[in-house]
Amino acid sequence: MNVEPRLNDIISALRGAAHRVTAAKRAVASVLVERSDHSTADEITRAVQRLRPEVSPSTVYRILEEFETLQLVVHAHVGHGATVYHLAGTVHGHLVCTNCGSTIEIPARHFDLLSGDLMKTYGFTLDRHHVAIAGLCADCAGDAATR
Template identity: 45%
Template sequence: MPDDAPTSSPARDDGHDEHAESDDPRRSETSAASSVAEVLRLLRSHGGRVTRSRRVLLEVLFGAAEHMNAEEIGAEVARVEPAVNMSTVYRNLEELQQLGVVVHTHLGHGPATYRLASAAHPHLYCESCGSTFHLPRDIFMDLSDIALRTHGFRVDATHFAIPGRCAACTKA
């Protein structure tokens, strides 16, 4: 089957709590999509086609416990749908980002990683050992509020990790 062939099989509805709607009212409604079925409905409502590759890619994203780069996502998709190539993975990730369903983050010097927008959060990155640390979503809320109030600027504190040195590397 071609990697962008439409399918009509029922979508898996995972509904993981981890991907529940953000309590940040500034997030778009599309980032609140909490199941594969909801995202597929969103895609359809924006003129997109529901394809087997999109369905599998969404299942991978909803099932991911951690951030994944595009190559890792592609490898997981290929386990289920071997005909899917990386250009399809990148194209689908881009479309999902434009819809506000997926965000990418730069964690250090490696490739961008992807995560559902509803699970996005800031990070710290140790420049010495490469460790990353997850921060609470609201940790930069004051900064975000001030930037919005004084400059009309919306901060995306999840796009880049904040570099520094972890406790273990600082001791060494």
């Protein structure tokens, strides 16, 4: 899948997999479609509760896991912070600044060379998205250099 699923795609994927379509799932799906950025489960829960105050955080977690099983959603770990989620579809990598915590989304092609080398040498398949690469962003690196 190269295109991010939209709300209707998510609903039909649920139906196709014979999963129940609940109001809570609709709410989580529409929040994910609306938020194109990387969101923590807490952020998603807060947005869902604006639509459906009765949906509990644990329900949101369960739904996110279900969506991941159906490959509608992917998660990544950026820095020491919480896991972030977004719709599946675009393959990219993440850089995270260990000083200010900002994250930068980068095209997956930056990993092509490394990915090819790791495969050739170790037979290892790189997952470009799952874990962020840590370092210093340009601003923080600049500050460190002038200190």
